[in-house]
Amino acid sequence: MGRDRAIQIGFVGIASSSILVVALIFLFLFKEAAPFAKHPGLAALLDNQWIPVSFQKERFGILPLAAGTVLVTAIAMLVSVPLSALAAVYIAEVAHPLEREILKPFIELLASIPSVVLGFFGLVVLAPLIKQFFGLNTGLNALTGGLLLALMAIPTIVSVSEDAINSVPATYRNGSMALGASRMQTIWRVVVPAALPGILGAVMLGTGRVIGETMAVLMVTGNAALITANPLSPVRTMTASIAAEMGEVPFGSIHYQALFWVGIVLLLITFGLNFIARRISVRYGMMR
Amino acid sequence: MKFRGLLLGVLATALLAGLTGCGNNTGDKQQPAAGGQTRYLTIKGSDTMVHLVSEWAEAFMQKLPAADLSVTGGGSGTGIAALINNTTDICAASRSINEKEITLAAAKKIQPSEFKVAMDGIALVVNPANPISQLTVEQVKKIFTGTVNNWKQVGGPDQPILVLSRESSSGTFVFFQEHVLDKQDYSRNARSLPGTSAMIQNIATDTWTIGYVGLGYAQQAADKVKTLAIAANADQPAITPSVATINSGEYVIARPLFLYTAGEPTGLTKEFLDYALSGPGQEIVRQAGYVPLQ
Numbered sequence: 001m002g003r004d005r006a007i008q009i010g011f012v013g014i015a016s017s018s019i020l021v022v023a024l025i026f027l028f029l030f031k032e033a034a035p036f037a038k039h040p041g042l043a044a045l046l047d048n049q050w051i052p053v054s055f056q057k058e059r060f061g062i063l064p065l066a067a068g069t070v071l072v073t074a075i076a077m078l079v080s081v082p083l084s085a086l087a088a089v090y091i092a093e094v095a096h097p098l099e100r101e102i103l104k105p106f107i108e109l110l111a112s113i114p115s116v117v118l119g120f121f122g123l124v125v126l127a128p129l130i131k132q133f134f135g136l137n138t139g140l141n142a143l144t145g146g147l148l149l150a151l152m153a154i155p156t157i158v159s160v161s162e163d164a165i166n167s168v169p170a171t172y173r174n175g176s177m178a179l180g181a182s183r184m185q186t187i188w189r190v191v192v193p194a195a196l197p198g199i200l201g202a203v204m205l206g207t208g209r210v211i212g213e214t215m216a217v218l219m220v221t222g223n224a225a226l227i228t229a230n231p232l233s234p235v236r237t238m239t240a241s242i243a244a245e246m247g248e249v250p251f252g253s254i255h256y257q258a259l260f261w262v263g264i265v266l267l268l269i270t271f272g273l274n275f276i277a278r279r280i281s282v283r284y285g286m287m288r
Numbered sequence: 289m290k291f292r293g294l295l296l297g298v299l300a301t302a303l304l305a306g307l308t309g310c311g312n313n314t315g316d317k318q319q320p321a322a323g324g325q326t327r328y329l330t331i332k333g334s335d336t337m338v339h340l341v342s343e344w345a346e347a348f349m350q351k352l353p354a355a356d357l358s359v360t361g362g363g364s365g366t367g368i369a370a371l372i373n374n375t376t377d378i379c380a381a382s383r384s385i386n387e388k389e390i391t392l393a394a395a396k397k398i399q400p401s402e403f404k405v406a407m408d409g410i411a412l413v414v415n416p417a418n419p420i421s422q423l424t425v426e427q428v429k430k431i432f433t434g435t436v437n438n439w440k441q442v443g444g445p446d447q448p449i450l451v452l453s454r455e456s457s458s459g460t461f462v463f464f465q466e467h468v469l470d471k472q473d474y475s476r477n478a479r480s481l482p483g484t485s486a487m488i489q490n491i492a493t494d495t496w497t498i499g500y501v502g503l504g505y506a507q508q509a510a511d512k513v514k515t516l517a518i519a520a521n522a523d524q525p526a527i528t529p530s531v532a533t534i535n536s537g538e539y540v541i542a543r544p545l546f547l548y549t550a551g552e553p554t555g556l557t558k559e560f561l562d563y564a565l566s567g568p569g570q571e572i573v574r575q576a577g578y579v580p581l582q
Contacts, residue, residue: 245455
């Protein structure tokens with residue numbers, strides 16, 4: 001019995017180690033960022049400009065960075081969610097088994113391309129295409145970034161949504177068919193609504209991936225810290241700012257602390273998204 | 289600045305320690321050498337030059353395994369102060385020593401010797417299809433601060449100017465801001481790029497862009513981008529940047545890089561200076577993206 005108990009405690013320890021890591025990350029972020037609250041004060045983060053290196057006045061407003069992240073993420077989601085959801089329905093419900101054997105691995109392969117490679121693809125192929133298509137002077141803008149990120153979100157959303165659709169019990173489909181519904185009616189009125197919480201969870205996971213992505217956006221969004229809703233204007237995302245500036249920032253300076261605040265805001269956003277995703281799946285899961 | 293310098297210094301020291309195979313602190317005077325007496329040299333100063341000086345030190349120690357060099361950053365001012373306080377053998381500086389520092393040094397009976405070892409020159413580059421081939425420093429300043437935003441305003445076609453800048457972490461960003469923009473902020477619409485190659489790539493594909501890169505990179509990419517000639521002001525002729533025009537001072541977006549010693553250099557200090565100014569030393573300057581002396 002004593003050995004069972006020891007093993008049990010061991011497993012609990014291993015299982016909860018990730019909680020410890022998250023707690024430590026939070027602690028570390030706050031520790032590094034804390035002095036900023038005293039000087040120049042947290043109000044400085046609400047500035048509407050991000051000019052971290054200046055001979056005039058350094059400004060550390062997170063707003064333009066957050067606006068950039070929101071715009072790029074919104075574009076990515078608008079493109080990837082409909083595509084991925086339809087693809088998942090097709091693969092799970094309609095596709096011939098042979099088609100499925102080919103489609104699924106290839107979509108999943110997309111997830112394994114390193115983001116810096118996709119970023120380079122964006123810089124050399126996608127940006128010039130966007131430039132030509134819209135008749136712009138440069139392809140470095142939020143739209144290019146959003147499209148590239150959509151490409152990264154698609155495999156995540158497709159494969160998680162497809163799992164959700166597959167986990168809808170066969171009895172639902174049989175029942176629907178038995179009542180005389182057509183195949184399409186069954187898919188859209190029965191199977192998809194039943195799988196909706198899973199699909200929403202997949203969308204949240206995809207959003208998380210898009211928000212946290214760094215290299216690809218750093219390379220193609222133009223990185224000008226503007227507050228704008230125009231997809232054809234350059235934007236600077238939170239992740240790109242951290243990646244670009246953290247390397248050379250004077251250790252312990254106000255700029256350094258400001259970057260940690262950006263990190264905290266980013267962490268809170270993804271934390272919030274995960275929380276919402278959980279709430280959705282729990283609520284709908286119970287209804288099912 | 290101070291902390292960054294410290295960090296760079298620690299990194300450089302660690303790098304050097306690793307390369308010489310000497311696991312101990314390079315400043316440790318007790319460390320015996322394998323083949324005879326190890327000789328020590330410390331170089332401190334400009335953050336801009338840390339990379340260049342480290343490259344020199346690395347090559348120098350390969351040539352002279354008995355020498356042990358320690359390179360730290362901290363900024364030109366820190367380096368000069370260290371020279372005056374006799375805590376470094378050589379000071380690297382990206383500006384000349386000023387009157388006040390000379391007075392301070394004289395009070396300690398130190399006569400700083402100045403050696404110009406390289407030049408740092410910035411080229412302004414545009415797409416080859418852009419008809420503009422020269423600008424004045426004032427026009428460049430207006431373009432990069434956002435006052436001028438159409439090529440029409442500087443004598444070109446009616447097209448918006450797309451300003452490309454480097455990330456704020458780049459040394460070139462700060463140099464350009466200080467010397468060309470007169471310490472003004474960059475235009476908010478300036479797109480910032482993570483590296484020189486991304487800069488060249490974008491200027492090569494997008495017609496109405498303008499950006500800045502170290503002269504060495506502009507020359508390497510001469511088939512993809514066009515380097516602008518720059519006039520100091522409207523009355524002066526526009527000068528194309530080259531090793532010759534930067535060394536003569538005709539091309540103005542450039543600065544000399546110095547090494548300082550206390551008094552006339554002797555022994556290992558002199559050997560290192562001679563190496564920096566030698567053919568291989570100047571080749572390292574070119575490889576590091578700076579402009580060698582003629």
